[in-house]
Amino acid sequence: MDTGFDLREHGGVDVFLRDCPTRAVLELIAGKWTMLVLVALEDGRPMRFAELRRRLDGVTAKVLTGTLRALEREGLLTRAVYPTVPPRVEYRLTALGREVGGLLQGITDWAQANVAAVVAAREEFDERAARPPAAVE
Structure with missing residues (x-):
């Protein structure tokens, strides 16, 4: 795929290139649970694991653990352990x-502001797709 201009030749990156490291960052951020964790923590208040798990309805402990580790590894969150029992x-x-x-x-x-419009468009598309094709004259 020709992206037109290869920024690597000029010391930059080009997200459209297969080996661009920016893609790994985008893949992490675009993950459903990653997005929700980042938004849940966005207000700056620290949260405990169980609190995050309750907030993110439907996430499993295993997936949340992996998501938190990946975000910590990439420098997007910190994990503080307090010496209590x-x-x-x-x-x-x-x-x-x-x-x-x-x-x-x-x-x-x-x-959230546009979910009704998206659902309406989806339903309209599905209705059109369910109809038999019209004869071409």
């Missing part, structure tokens, strides 16, 4: 995580 663990976004969380909050707001 049992140990208390809190998650909080880093400055980088708050920046992307704010962007994702905008996308979440858009989705």
Whole structure:
């Protein structure tokens, strides 16, 4: 696929190229649970694992654990362990995580504001697709 201009030749990146490291960042951020974790933590308040799990209805413990680890690895959140019995663990976004969380909050707001229009378009499409094809004259 020709993207027209290869930024690598000029010291930059080009997300449309297969080996661009930006793609890995986008793949992480675009994940359903990643987006929801970032938005849930976007207000700056730390949250514990169980609190996050309750907030993200439907996420399994295994998936949430993997998501949190990936976000910590990429520098988007911090994990603080407090020496209590049992140990208390809190998650909080880093400055980088708050920046992307704010962007994702905008996308979440858009989705909530436009869900009725999207559902109507989907239903209209499905109705058209269910009809037999019209004869070409």
